[in-house]
Amino acid sequence: MKWIAKYDFNQLYQLTDQATVLDPMSAFRFEDFIAPNENTIILIGNKDLNAFDSSQRGYQAVIHVSKDRGKSYQELSLPEQEMRWIYPSNDYSLIKAQSRLPDNSKKNSMYLLDNNSLKIVKIDEYDSEADISYYNFNGKYAVYSHNKALKLVNLLNREEQYPLPYELNNRSFWVTADDTLLILDAKQVIRYDPKNNTKTVIQQLHNNYDVLTYKDGEYFY
Numbered sequence: 001m002k003w004i005a006k007y008d009f010n011q012l013y014q015l016t017d018q019a020t021v022l023d024p025m026s027a028f029r030f031e032d033f034i035a036p037n038e039n040t041i042i043l044i045g046n047k048d049l050n051a052f053d054s055s056q057r058g059y060q061a062v063i064h065v066s067k068d069r070g071k072s073y074q075e076l077s078l079p080e081q082e083m084r085w086i087y088p089s090n091d092y093s094l095i096k097a098q099s100r101l102p103d104n105s106k107k108n109s110m111y112l113l114d115n116n117s118l119k120i121v122k123i124d125e126y127d128s129e130a131d132i133s134y135y136n137f138n139g140k141y142a143v144y145s146h147n148k149a150l151k152l153v154n155l156l157n158r159e160e161q162y163p164l165p166y167e168l169n170n171r172s173f174w175v176t177a178d179d180t181l182l183i184l185d186a187k188q189v190i191r192y193d194p195k196n197n198t199k200t201v202i203q204q205l206h207n208n209y210d211v212l213t214y215k216d217g218e219y220f221y
Contacts, residue, residue, distance in 0.1 A: 005070030012064075012073050013052070027051035029059070036088040036115050041066040043073075044083045044095070061097045065118055076120055080109055089139030091115055094155065098128060110134060112155055123155055136175040143175065152179070152194045162194035174214040182219075184212035189219070 010022050030045035043064040049056035061078040063086075080097035087094040095111040106128035113120045126132050136143040137155070144153045144161075148169050154160035164181075173183040173192075181192040182202075189203040189212065209221040 005066075007066075007070055007073060009073075012075060022051065028062075031083050032086055034086060034088045034093075036093060037090050039067060039069055040115055041070050042086065042088065042093065042113075042115075044086050046082055047077075063095070063113065063120070065115075074118065076113075076118060078109070078111070078120075084108070086113075087135070087137040087142075088115075089137060092139050092155075094134060094137040094142060095120075096134070105129075108132075123158065136173070138175045138177060138179065141175055141179050145169075152181075164194055165192075172210065172212045174212060176214060182212060182214050184209060184221070 009027070013022060027048050028045050029048075030043055032044050034042050036042065045062060045064075046059040047062045049058055049060055059081045061080045061083040063076040063078070063083075064073045065076065066073045078097050080099040082098045082100075084096040084098050086096075091114070093113040093115055095113055097109050097111065099107050099109065101107060108126055108128050109122055110124040111120050112123050124134075131145075131147045133145045134142050135145070140154060140156055141152050142155055143164065144151045148166065150164035150166070150168055152162045152164055152175070168181075168183065171183050171185060173181050175181055179195070181194065183190040183192055186208055187205040188201050189205070191200045191202045192198070203219075205221070211221070213220040
């Protein structure tokens with residue numbers, strides 16, 4: 001391995017006074033690091049507000065994005081205190097952040113980040129105790145689960161939705177780039193088209209497998 005870029009976060013915040021030099025290891029709690037394409041690097045985490053202003057307390061969820069392979073960064077801040085995760089694709093990234101309310105309850109917020117324009121849009125918010133989750137994001141569609149009821153939802157407009165079979169709660173499956181689902185069912189792989197509600201067996205297996213991952217046209221069991 002070799003370094004392709006080294007970056008000093010003091011450049012981002014223009015901190016030139018040696019008395020206020022930033023220590024990134026204490027000023028940030030980074031949760032994840034991804035590279036959705038060859039030029040873009042995304043860091044997500046929580047910024048310690050006290051490291052920048054001694055009169056402030058607490059954390060703020062932040063996203064640091066580089067479009068030039070780490071030579072420079074831009075910060076996108078969210079109103080929530082904690083970043084939970086990011087689910088990247090080439091053009092869009094699905095982000096979950098969490099805030100703690102005055103009554104000590106927690107609220108989850110879902111965001112969609114345009115990796116090219118860096119425009120970020122909130123698409124949902126809900127109580128952290130609610131049985132709601134988003135997963136299997138393919139850059140346009142994601143699986144939305146509410147009390148085990150599953151739907152394939154177009155996150156770019158929130159209007160296009162397709163119900164999914166309940167048994168998928170107990171199956172390993174993957175949403176592909178063509179918006180169909182690959183489902184692992186014992187010794188076979190099934191392609192399911194939720195738009196037309198059709199199923200096709202595309203591969204017979206010699207052994208039983210528990211988990212299926214599909215990436216770049218390859219199957220991993």
